[in-house]
Amino acid sequence: xxxxxxxxxxxxxxxxxxxxxxxxxxxxxxxxxxxxxxxxxxxxxxxxxxxxxxxxxxxxxxxxxxxxxxxxxxxxxxxxxxxxxxxxxxxxxxxxxxxxxxxxxxxxxxxxxxxxxxxxxxxxxxxxxxxxxxxxxxxxxxxxxxxxxxxxxxxxxxxxxxxxxxxxxxxxxxxxxxxxxxxxxxxxxxxxxxxxxxxxxxxxxxxxxxxxxxxxxxxxxxxxxxxxxxxxxxxxxxxxxxxxxxxxxxxxxxxxxxxxxxxxxxxxxxxxxxxxxxxxxxxxxxxxxxxxxxxxxxxxxxxxxxxxxxxxxxxxxxxxxxxxxxxxxxxxxxxxxxxxxxxxxxxxxxxxxxxxxxxxxxxxxxxxxxxxxxxxxxxxxxxxxxxxxxxxxxxxxxxxxxxxxxxxxxxxxxxxxxxxxxxxxxxxxxxxxxxxxxxxxxxxxxxxxxxxxxxxxxxxxxxxx
Numbered sequence: 001x002x003x004x005x006x007x008x009x010x011x012x013x014x015x016x017x018x019x020x021x022x023x024x025x026x027x028x029x030x031x032x033x034x035x036x037x038x039x040x041x042x043x044x045x046x047x048x049x050x051x052x053x054x055x056x057x058x059x060x061x062x063x064x065x066x067x068x069x070x071x072x073x074x075x076x077x078x079x080x081x082x083x084x085x086x087x088x089x090x091x092x093x094x095x096x097x098x099x100x101x102x103x104x105x106x107x108x109x110x111x112x113x114x115x116x117x118x119x120x121x122x123x124x125x126x127x128x129x130x131x132x133x134x135x136x137x138x139x140x141x142x143x144x145x146x147x148x149x150x151x152x153x154x155x156x157x158x159x160x161x162x163x164x165x166x167x168x169x170x171x172x173x174x175x176x177x178x179x180x181x182x183x184x185x186x187x188x189x190x191x192x193x194x195x196x197x198x199x200x201x202x203x204x205x206x207x208x209x210x211x212x213x214x215x216x217x218x219x220x221x222x223x224x225x226x227x228x229x230x231x232x233x234x235x236x237x238x239x240x241x242x243x244x245x246x247x248x249x250x251x252x253x254x255x256x257x258x259x260x261x262x263x264x265x266x267x268x269x270x271x272x273x274x275x276x277x278x279x280x281x282x283x284x285x286x287x288x289x290x291x292x293x294x295x296x297x298x299x300x301x302x303x304x305x306x307x308x309x310x311x312x313x314x315x316x317x318x319x320x321x322x323x324x325x326x327x328x329x330x331x332x333x334x335x336x337x338x339x340x341x342x343x344x345x346x347x348x349x350x351x352x353x354x355x356x357x358x359x360x361x362x363x364x365x366x367x368x369x370x371x372x373x374x375x376x377x378x379x380x381x382x383x384x385x386x387x388x389x390x391x392x393x394x395x396x397x398x399x400x401x402x403x404x405x406x407x408x409x410x411x412x413x414x415x416x417x418x419x420x421x422x423x424x425x426x427x428x429x430x431x432x433x434x435x436x437x438x439x440x441x442x443x444x445x446x447x448x449x450x451x452x453x454x455x456x457x458x459x460x461x462x463x464x465x
Contacts, residue, residue: 020199024144025148034067036281040271041092043074044142048117048302049093049110049269054391055299059292065178067284075270077144084274091285095239104272105325107286111305114244114266115152117226118214119195120188126223131226132172135363137179137193138429139210144267144330145199149176152228152265181206184213195226199266201305202246211251225262234265241265270309273325282327308332376416376426379409383433390440399444406437 042053050073057069072088076079077095084092085101094104119125131153138149138190150160161173178328179187179196187193196214200207214223227447231243244266249256272281273290289306296303302368309324311317314333317324386402386409393399411428 012029034065035066036284036350037068037070037183038090038277038281038285039070039072039088041072041074041080041089043077043080043093045073045075046136047269048300051300052110052296052302053093055296055303056289056292058299059295060288062295063292065284065288067281067288076142079273084272087274088279089274091271091273094270095144095267096147096270097238097267100240100322101272101274103275105323105328106309107271107282107325107328108289109307109309110269111302112242112244112266112268112307113199115148115197115228115264116202116210116246117195117197117264118211119224119226119340120214120218121222121224122219123194125195125226126179126224128152128158128226128228131156131174131195132158133174134194135175135177135185135192137177137184137196139179139181139184139198141194148241148265148267149197150201151241152234154376155230155234155237181210181213185209185216188214188217202244202250203305205301206249211257215253215257219432221253223251225258226264227262228264229437231263231265232398238265241267273327277325277327279325279327279330282325283330284327286325286331287329374411376430379413380429380433383409383430383437386437387433387440390437390444393444394448396445396448399441399448403438403441404435406441410434
């Protein structure tokens with residue numbers, strides 16, 4: 001125990017402590033500077049999102065950013081949303097009208113989709129009620145798109161029919177015909193469809209191709225679009241959908257298509273984060289989505305459609321039906337924090353802990369120094385006792401034992417002096433006590449050898465109490 005306490009006061013111990021503190025500091029710095037790896041659930045496999053997210057992941061790796069992506073791929077957005085909900089992912093591609101995770105908050109909109117319903121000018125259909133009894137071509141190959149169309153048809157009292165029209169079919173039925181996007185013009189020419197619908201990003205190349213196909217069989221080159229005039233009411237009915245306006249002239253041409261803005265309904269593919277994700281990390285991810293857009297766009301055109309969710313106030317953003325993550329709002333409102341602001345609390349805590357440790361170590365050092373000083377005092381006190389015992393002793397064997405003890409005490413004093421800086425006054429006292437004890441032992445042996453029976457005062461040189 002005594003050796004352990006002595007080691008704690010040595011220069012070696014202080015060096016070890018200094019190295020340990022530096023190692024802890026280096027470890028903390030390494031931890032703070034390590035890249036944050038986020039698991040992101042991506043779907044659908046046959047959509048544009050997997051390529052888009054992969055392009056961003058590669059751009060982050062190439063730039064050595066502090067955020068990296070680990071990609072989990074799924075067949076359907078319902079599965080990717082479920083992965084976010086059950087904690088398997090930190091981020092996910094989500095379509096809110098399919099499944100909105102209860103713990104998900106929006107970072108950005110990857111792409112908006114609109115329901116575009118078009119017909120040639122020689123058989124124009126201008127409103128949803130006019131779809132009754134018509135053959136509606138649909139390019140959708142995802143259940144989510146069928147569900148969106150069925151909901152909207154149902155709002156207007158229309159019933160979708162996937163089978164061939166039957167005799168006596170209801171007047172409010174709409175016959176759905178699957179048509180590949182490449183065969184839209186042929187389907188119109190062969191009179192298999194009267195109108196065509198696609199749920200797609202309005203400015204996407206495929207949307208332009210579809211409208212071009214409808215225009216190609218129109219007699220005057222005009223195309224009629226079905227508008228959803230009751231978009232506000234529809235959104236109240238189906239709050240996870242959104243109102244979309246197709247701007248006039250988006251599809252070009254002469255005459256321009258559409259001739260005026262067309263209001264319709266659509267859905268969005270969003271990048272969502274778990275609500276518990278640090279707002280600092282969420283802000284960084286959102287920032288990289290837009291800063292790395294050029295790099296990602298070199299790989300896929302889908303990067304061009306990323307946009308921020310629309311909101312008017314911070315309160316509106318955080319209380320929306322599909323809320324926005326506070327970290328994303330920090331980025332959109334340019335309120336991101338710097339290094340000190342981000343880690344200020346952590347640095348303050350580490351400083352407080354370090355100060356406390358220094359105080360504790362100083363107290364321990366002071367206490368151990370006191371214990372070692374007590375050890376020197378014990379040695380001196382024992383030497384004084386030995387002097388008294390030697391003066392009173394008449395037994396050569398006892399004197400030999402006392403002599404051996406004096407040598408041991410002297411060795412302890414020397415070892416203690418080598419392990420720490422000892423003041424000169426203390427060491428002078430120890431030296432005087434050792435020399436006095438040895439001289440007294442020599443005198444006692446000489447007295448016994450002479451046969452001198454005189455008994456000295458046993459209290460001489462006895463330590464004072």
